[in-house]
Amino acid sequence: DAGVTQSPTHLIKTRGQQVTLRCSPKSGHDTVSWYQQALGQGPQFIFQYYEEEERQRGNFPDRFSGHQFPNYSSELNVNALLLGDSALYLCASSQRGSFQPQHFGDGTRLSIL
Amino acid sequence: AQSVTQLDSQVPVFEEAPVELRCNYSSSVSVYLFWYVQYPNQGLQLLLKYLSGSTLVKGINGFEAEFNKSQTSFHLRKPSVHISDTAEYFCAVSVGNNDMRFGAGTRLTVKP
Numbered sequence: 001d002a003g004v005t006q007s008p009t010h011l012i013k014t015r016g017q018q019v020t021l022r023c024s025p026k027s028g029h030d031t032v033s034w035y036q037q038a039l040g041q042g043p044q045f046i047f048q049y050y051e052e053e054e055r056q057r058g059n060f061p062d063r064f065s066g067h068q069f070p071n072y073s074s075e076l077n078v079n080a081l082l083l084g085d086s087a088l089y090l091c092a093s094s095q096r097g098s099f100q101p102q103h104f105g106d107g108t109r110l111s112i113l
Numbered sequence: 114a115q116s117v118t119q120l121d122s123q124v125p126v127f128e129e130a131p132v133e134l135r136c137n138y139s140s141s142v143s144v145y146l147f148w149y150v151q152y153p154n155q156g157l158q159l160l161l162k163y164l165s166g167s168t169l170v171k172g173i174n175g176f177e178a179e180f181n182k183s184q185t186s187f188h189l190r191k192p193s194v195h196i197s198d199t200a201e202y203f204c205a206v207s208v209g210n211n212d213m214r215f216g217a218g219t220r221l222t223v224k225p
Contacts (some may be wrong), residue, residue, distance in 0.1 A: 004156070033213075042203050043157070056212050087114035090156055101147060102213060104156035
């Protein structure tokens with residue numbers, strides 16, 4: 001039973017570019033959340049998707065957007081990249097309805113030059 | 114909105130000694146509480162959770178935590194640590210909507 005998988009593992013971009021990160025949830029999970037973890041800090045909630053719609057959003061600008069597909073996989077898009085966007089981006093999945101802890105992937109390390 | 118404060122950014126301890134990592138939370142409603150561990154270059158792994166019931170929660174790898182509602186705390190403990198417990202530990206809170214708020218983390222370093 002595969003857990004949460006994220007791709008790519010590492011990514012290097014330059015300021016102003018756009019990036020797309022991908023996440024496949026754990027089998028049986030239908031809800032995907034994205035977090036940004038800057039170096040030396042705890043994860044910060046970006047947004048959550050369920051039934052292909054953004055359901056909740058943290059304090060992140062509109063440059064951060066996402067999508068969820070019918071198979072529950074998800075993408076995180078970041079436009080007009082800034083140096084401060086350098087971070088580990090974590091995807092977590094869970095099952096809606098009955099409260100269960102979120103399961104995390106190993107993340108995508110995004111470096112902005 | 115709910116929030117979490119981890120009171121120690123770093124905790125050094127010798128192997129086989131006991132350890133306590135402190136966590137306080139703030140919320141106007143009932144909460145669910147979690148501890149996650151993060152090893153280098155990896156995602157977060159769930160150690161234990163408090164949803165309801167007994168305030169003493171046992172998790173994996175010999176860790177346990179106690180929910181104290183009056184002190185709004187959820188401290189993590191282990192009676193005897195190993196070198197392999199060296200990692201970053203995160204306390205997290207949720208009000209049941211799957212929106213988790215994390216603390217800044219505590220780096221546990223176990224020395225031989």
